[in-house]
Amino acid sequence: MSATADTESLTRSVEDYLKAIYRLSPEGRHASTSDIAHLLELSAPSVSGMVKRLSELGLCEHIPYKGVQLTDAGRRAALRMVRRHRLIEAYLVEFLGYGWDTVHVEAERLEHAVSDTLVERMAAALGHPAVDPHGDPIPAPDGSIDETAGTALADVPVGRTVGIRRVDEGDPERLRYLAALGLVPGVVVTLRDRQPFDGPVTVEVDAVRHVIGRELAQVVLCAPEDVR
Amino acid sequence: MSATADTESLTRSVEDYLKAIYRLSPEGRHASTSDIAHLLELSAPSVSGMVKRLSELGLCEHIPYKGVQLTDAGRRAALRMVRRHRLIEAYLVEFLGYGWDTVHVEAERLEHAVSDTLVERMAAALGHPAVDPHGDPIPAPDGSIDETAGTALADVPVGRTVGIRRVDEGDPERLRYLAALGLVPGVVVTLRDRQPFDGPVTVEVDAVRHVIGRELAQVVLCAPEDVR
DNA sequence: GCCGAATATTAGCCATACCTAAATTAGAGA
DNA sequence: TCTCTAATTTAGGTATGGCTAATATTCGGC
Numbered sequence: 206m207s208a209t210a211d212t213e214s215l216t217r218s219v220e221d222y223l224k225a226i227y228r229l230s231p232e233g234r235h236a237s238t239s240d241i242a243h244l245l246e247l248s249a250p251s252v253s254g255m256v257k258r259l260s261e262l263g264l265c266e267h268i269p270y271k272g273v274q275l276t277d278a279g280r281r282a283a284l285r286m287v288r289r290h291r292l293i294e295a296y297l298v299e300f301l302g303y304g305w306d307t308v309h310v311e312a313e314r315l316e317h318a319v320s321d322t323l324v325e326r327m328a329a330a331l332g333h334p335a336v337d338p339h340g341d342p343i344p345a346p347d348g349s350i351d352e353t354a355g356t357a358l359a360d361v362p363v364g365r366t367v368g369i370r371r372v373d374e375g376d377p378e379r380l381r382y383l384a385a386l387g388l389v390p391g392v393v394v395t396l397r398d399r400q401p402f403d404g405p406v407t408v409e410v411d412a413v414r415h416v417i418g419r420e421l422a423q424v425v426l427c428a429p430e431d432v433r
Numbered sequence: 434m435s436a437t438a439d440t441e442s443l444t445r446s447v448e449d450y451l452k453a454i455y456r457l458s459p460e461g462r463h464a465s466t467s468d469i470a471h472l473l474e475l476s477a478p479s480v481s482g483m484v485k486r487l488s489e490l491g492l493c494e495h496i497p498y499k500g501v502q503l504t505d506a507g508r509r510a511a512l513r514m515v516r517r518h519r520l521i522e523a524y525l526v527e528f529l530g531y532g533w534d535t536v537h538v539e540a541e542r543l544e545h546a547v548s549d550t551l552v553e554r555m556a557a558a559l560g561h562p563a564v565d566p567h568g569d570p571i572p573a574p575d576g577s578i579d580e581t582a583g584t585a586l587a588d589v590p591v592g593r594t595v596g597i598r599r600v601d602e603g604d605p606e607r608l609r610y611l612a613a614l615g616l617v618p619g620v621v622v623t624l625r626d627r628q629p630f631d632g633p634v635t636v637e638v639d640a641v642r643h644v645i646g647r648e649l650a651q652v653v654l655c656a657p658e659d660v661r
Numbered sequence: 662g663c664c665g666a667a668t669a670t671t672a673g674c675c676a677t678a679c680c681t682a683a684a685t686t687a688g689a690g691a
Numbered sequence: 692t693c694t695c696t697a698a699t700t701t702a703g704g705t706a707t708g709g710c711t712a713a714t715a716t717t718c719g720g721c
Contacts, residue, residue: 218708238669251709253670258707270669270716287463300528301554311548318546326529446678466699479679481700484678497694498686 217317226295227283235272269270281348281370287343289316289324291337296327300339305338306380339363340390359422366395366430373424386415438505440510445545448514451482455511463500463510509576516572517544519565526566534608534661535565568599568618587650594623595659614643
């Protein structure tokens with residue numbers, strides 16, 4: 206067998222690949238080379254090469270031309286990075302004046318540099334939060350995580366009142382727009398209308414109605430009003 | 434001329450070399466290849482190679498077989514790293530429960546990952562301190578720094594009362610020992626005795642006398658009682 | 662079942678940044 | 692001045708992690 210790559214001593218690149226594969230292979234599905242390449246903004250051959258090395262390290266399993274899946278070790282390492290990332294985000298927003306739209310980039314670099322000690326001290330300073338500023342769940346130190354996704358605002362039945370639970374952190378611009386509309390985690394909204402052919406949906410926030418495109422409504426995840 | 438390497442976009446290694454050269458070439462003197470190698474725990478040929486590239490980047494000047502000196506650009510970049518390092522140390526001690534003996538290693542990795550924004554926010558949270566937890570002066574954002582060194586405790590005249598100003602952060606063990614004796618920045622001490630042939634010195638701290646070796650007394654820098 | 666497009670991998674190359682071994686230079690003492 | 696040693700540089704090699712171009716595979720449509 207191969208060098209079982211202890212969780213320390215992974216390179217920055219390896220950590221990024223593991224996070225990407227984790228994100229792209231929900232429920233034991235396989236992540237494709239091109240999806241990984243797209244997410245990390247790398248060429249497909251670079252990904253092919255790295256995936257080969259990751260499987261030699263015992264961090265993932267690769268079925269050529271089919272896709273990639275994390276092993277238990279890989280998943281553990283990925284979740285460790287996710288925990289770091291989300292705790293760093295929470296810390297920067299809480300204590301250092303970052304906004305939920307700007308914090309991602311900073312965390313993306315810090316997550317590779319902080320020690321376990323520092324991460325746990327930030328967690329303690331925050332009171333061990335369950336979610337980050339975008340509502341994404343923070344894995345426990347042992348790697349356990351609540352992976353229930355919630356319902357996209359786009360799919361909420363008309364007339365139903367729900368609580369916003371989490372918002373995809375991908376695009377800062379989008380986050381700023383949503384914040385301006387008051388569509389942030391914790392807020393309660395009612396779906397008032399949905400137009401056909403992937404048309405816009407109308408949501409009522411705080412007695413004000415907003416019409417938002419279906420694509421936007423797809424990245425806002427909700428749960429029944431009283432959950433969490 | 435060469436690519437004038439804007440302050441961003443330096444690699445981690447380059448940043449470490451610049452800091453090392455800065456530290457080893459006080460007052461426009463030259464740093465030697467082997468000193469740099471020793472400080473960074475690298476082989477001498479590795480240093481030779483990197484120094485060549487640094488001078489191609491316009492960050493240092495190298496006279497073969499003589500030594501290395503930073504250019505203005507190199508010095509600016511080095512001081513930027515020193516500022517980051519010392520502010521990070523101050524922040525971790527003030528807000529995240531680090532001790533002055535453990536904070537160096539963490540800062541050593543974070544200094545390469547933080548953004549200018551984050552550094553300045555930490556500085557603001559601290560109230561823009563002038564020195565780090567070891568008493569080392571923190572360069573201003575524009576690179577200006579108070580480089581007056583102070584007098585080693587080993588060289589203070591017998592009978593003279595002085596204030597401890599800064600302590601070399603090199604060895605955590607040593608820092609713990611000094612802290613146990615109460616020999617930390619800000620404390621006022623009186624030199625009571627000095628034995629010949631590089632023998633120990635006796636200092637009085639808070640009405641208690643301690644005998645410490647000359648080597649230890651060499652890394653504790655002092656200033657006249659009322660300075661700072 | 663065959664074909665072509667899309668996807669993935671292999672081949673071969675480059676830069677960074679390290680290493681050891683060999684060659685060179687500087688400088689101090691006879 | 693000459694020589695010997697210590698410091699330094701050059702030569703040549705390795706691992707990581709990218710890239711482009713060429714090749715291989717898969718799979719949907721006919």
